[in-house]
Each structure stands twice: as C-alpha cells, then as structure tokens.
Amino acid sequence: MPVARAFRWSILAASLAASAALALGGCMQTAGPVAVMQPRADLDSMAYGQPYSAPQPVVVADGGGGAIDALRNSFASTPAPMPVGYAAPMMMRNGTSYHLDAGDKLRVVVYGQEGLTNSYAIDAGGSITMPLIGAVPARGRTTAGLAGEIAARLRNGYIREPSVAVEIEAYRPFFILGEVLAPGQYPYVPNMTVESAVAIAGGFSPRAKRDLVTITHTENGGAMRAVVPLGTPLSPGDTVFVGERWF
Numbered sequence: 001m002p003v004a005r006a007f008r009w010s011i012l013a014a015s016l017a018a019s020a021a022l023a024l025g026g027c028m029q030t031a032g033p034v035a036v037m038q039p040r041a042d043l044d045s046m047a048y049g050q051p052y053s054a055p056q057p058v059v060v061a062d063g064g065g066g067a068i069d070a071l072r073n074s075f076a077s078t079p080a081p082m083p084v085g086y087a088a089p090m091m092m093r094n095g096t097s098y099h100l101d102a103g104d105k106l107r108v109v110v111y112g113q114e115g116l117t118n119s120y121a122i123d124a125g126g127s128i129t130m131p132l133i134g135a136v137p138a139r140g141r142t143t144a145g146l147a148g149e150i151a152a153r154l155r156n157g158y159i160r161e162p163s164v165a166v167e168i169e170a171y172r173p174f175f176i177l178g179e180v181l182a183p184g185q186y187p188y189v190p191n192m193t194v195e196s197a198v199a200i201a202g203g204f205s206p207r208a209k210r211d212l213v214t215i216t217h218t219e220n221g222g223a224m225r226a227v228v229p230l231g232t233p234l235s236p237g238d239t240v241f242v243g244e245r246w247f
Contacts, residue, residue, distance in 0.1 A: 099219060100138045100146065101237060102126055103172025108150065111163040116154075119169055132158050140219075143167060171236035176201045178242035179208030188236040195230040197240050209245040216241070 100106070102122050108130070110116040120128040126139025133153040138146050147166040154162040171188040174197060181202030189196075194213055204210055215232065216225045216239040234240070 097142045098168075098236075099140050099142060100168075101172060101219070102139065103237065104138075104168060105170040106138070106143075106146075107167050107169045108147075109165045109167075110150075110154065110159075111165075113159065113162075122172075174234060174236065174238050174240065176240040176242070178213075178240075179205040179244050180242050181205055188234070192234040193230065194228065194232050194234055194240055197234055198230070198242065204242065207244050209243040212243075214241040214243065215239070 100122060102124050105119060105121045106128065107119050108117065108128070116131055118130075120130065122128055122138045125135075127135040127137050129135050130150070133150070136146070136150055136153065141149070143166040147164045150166070151162045151164040154164070171190070173185045174188050174192070175185050176197050177183045180198055181204075183201060186197070186200050194215065198204060198213075210230075212227050212229060214225060214227050215234070216223055217235060218224075218237055
C-alpha cells in the first residue's frame with residue numbers, strides 16, 4: 001500500500017512538472033537569433049592613440065524582412081563621399097582672372113580646321129589676325145572670352161558650329177630697371193615675385209636699396225605704381241625699378 005501511494009505521488013509530480021513546462025513554453029516566445037558585433041582592439045588606436053569608435057550593433061531577425069531592413073539601415077548610415085575640387089585658372093594679385101594684352105602669345109585651336117589652328121601673337125594694337133575673320137580684339141579679354149568671340153565670328157557665315165579653344169603659349173615679358181647688374185626685358189614665368197625678377201636680372205648692384213622696390217603695372221590702358229616689398233607677386237608686363245640707397 002505505501003509503495004503504490006508513493007508511485008502515484010511520483011506520477012503526479014511528473015505531470016505537474018510537464019504542465020508547468022508547457023505553460024511556460026506557451027507564454028514565452030523568442031524573436032529569433034540576435035547577432036551583435038562586439039568592438040575589437042583597433043591597431044591605429046594602439047599605435048597612434050586615437051580613440052576607437054565601435055560600430056553600432058546590427059540586429060538580424062528571422063522573418064518579416066528583418067535581415068533586409070538591417071542591411072538597408074547599414075547602407076543608409078554610410079557617409080556620403082566628399083566633393084572633389086579642381087584647380088582654378090591663373091589669377092592676378094587682386095583676385096581677378098588674367099587679362100590679355102600686347103606681347104602675349106596665344107595658341108588658338110579650331111577643332112577640325114587645320115588652316116585656322118595656329119599660334120598668334122597679340123600685336124601693339126591689342127589684336128590677333130586670323131584667316132577668314134581678320135583682326136580680333138584681344139586686349140583686356142580672358143582666354144575664354146576671346147575663344148567665344150572667335151567662335152561667334154566663325155559662325156557668322158564660315159563654320160556652322162565652330163569649337164574653339166585658346167590658351168596662353170607665352171606671357172608678355174616684364175622689365176626691370178635701376179640698381180641691378182643686368183637691367184632689361186625678360187620672359188615672364190608664372191608665380192614670379194619681385195625677388196625672383198631681381199635674381200633673373202643678375203641680383204642687386206652694390207648701391208641698391210634692397211628692402212623695397214617700385215612696381216608699375218599697366219592694364220586696360222591705365223597704369224598703377226606702388227612701392228612694395230621683395231615678396232610681392234609679379235604680373236606679365238610689369239616694370240620693376242630698384243632704387244639707389246643713400247647710405
């Protein structure tokens with residue numbers, strides 16, 4: 001009798017344990033496996049001392065497009081690419097574009113027209129002379145403005161859709177006078193300064209004033225004169241005068 005009662009109690013306890021397990025299984029539901037990216041040691045941080053920035057956890061869930069949503073969010077958080085900058089054309093001291101004048105030598109290219117493509121020098125009147133269209137005013141224009149003028153003239157009865165490019169083949173020379181060893185006229189080199197102009201002219205004479213010089217700049221028919229230090233940028237056509245010291 002006691003053995004049978006103990007057996008019944010053990011069966012009852014097993015039934016209760018199974019019921020409890022089923023009840024808990026019905027009440028608790030998992031959302032699916034979760035994968036979390038853990039931060040790892042960063043070699044740059046160890047070498048250079050820069051802070052390590054751990055990535056955000058990525059949760060991947062089963063069903064309902066969870067994996068696709070996670071990938072979409074990951075791509076959406078990617079930073080946009082930085083814009084690319086391009087170099088600007090040659091600028092003058094006052095920040096304006098370079099303007100052509102007498103003495104500049106140009107290379108004019110008219111695509112598909114070998115008879116018009118050539119090198120042209122701007123004459124004393126400020127113009128270049130081309131076949132078909134004759135003299136074209138160039139003084140005071142930029143290279144882009146001159147290309148547009150040439151194209152407009154060619155379009156007027158000569159070429160239906162001309163494509164024209166103008167570039168500077170050689171800048172007009174600069175002049176240096178006064179207390180230098182070899183005063184005279186010299187070819188201009190881009191990014192020149194007064195100091196490099198003095199060096200091209202052989203350097204200062206023994207009696208030269210070496211801290212300041214006088215520059216005369218001519219543009220669009222007008223002249224401007226200023227006393228400047230040696231590090232001042234020089235423009236094509238400028239005249240540099242090195243004075244004499246008195247002691």
